[in-house]
Amino acid sequence: MFTFGPLLAHNPNTLNMVLTEKHKELIERIGVFHEHKGMQPLVGRIIGLLLVHEEGEVSFDEIVEQLGVSKSAVSNALTFLQAKDRCIYSTRPGDRKRYFALKLSDWREDFAKELENIAEIQKFIDQVLEVRTEKNHEFNCKMKDFSDFLGFFKKEIPALFERFKKQQA
Amino acid sequence: MFTFGPLLAHNPNTLNMVLTEKHKELIERIGVFHEHKGMQPLVGRIIGLLLVHEEGEVSFDEIVEQLGVSKSAVSNALTFLQAKDRCIYSTRPGDRKRYFALKLSDWREDFAKELENIAEIQKFIDQVLEVRTEKNHEFNCKMKDFSDFLGFFKKEIPALFERFKKQQA
């Protein structure tokens, strides 16, 4: 039978953070930024929401309601974010909901990985150099030059983080 | 009327570079690499072809034939690559064909741009920090930390290239 009291008590929808226009606009912009990086629209919006949300932890339901999308879409997007290790959830005693948060603590490793990833083109450059003849020496030289730089760059990444640590202290 | 002599003389198809299996496979791998970066498939294949092709300059026709795609697709892909400043064409006296090549000389600027681009997330982080309350201080601190690093990183980019130049000599 329907009981009003428990409904209010258990329904956390009423507790949703209030998003101002500024919040919503920022979420959208963060969304398109991530779209440009190849992610699907909703994934970018969720990242935006998790960033601007004052708690930093947001329930599945609140994501559905704040972004106005379906449960299935949110489920898939969150599965993706967790698979990519960009997101985790925690639970609370006496509460079956999952509270999702960005893994902001990993930004060093994430950023380092991104840097290494953009330098990955070196592998291809080197393989190209292996199959190329000497017919166009200048072209080959430019490629060799680029490859050398990429090798240098990769080596420099750890030092970069160390220098940051030093100048921070 | 049909004349055999001029046809052979003017038809450069017969002059196409021979691509081995190794070449073709490498082109495909370079293609998917660029697909992951958000480019459309054919664009990546063309970059691959321009890289492994011994001349470094490849005619429109040869691209069509070597990759087995339509003229329209090649036209659009080349327009895109030129718009992105990754590709240029040159012509030869008495030859109406265009010979396309990668702008390999610009790799420094291109790479610097890519680095700056991945650091662009800082703008969003800072805007997020502006709208956030102090309700979750730890979360804010991590974001501030990340933003500081991104600022530091951007500043370091020119020095990086200089250090490369120095150690090269």
Next chain:
DNA sequence: TTATTGGTTCTGTGTTTGCAGAACTAACTG
């Protein structure tokens, strides 16, 4: 036990993508 909650998986669908093929244009050729 049935009902409810929290979330996942399946099915269908409008939209976008990526290309083919044809029509077209501009420049040269005979």
Next chain:
DNA sequence: CAGTTAGTTCTGCAAACACAGAACCAATAA
């Protein structure tokens, strides 16, 4: 002039994408 060459633009379509909605499942509550 008509015909050829080199490339562009237009039209259409098959496949992939991104999501909605419904069915579904597992855990808790009544």
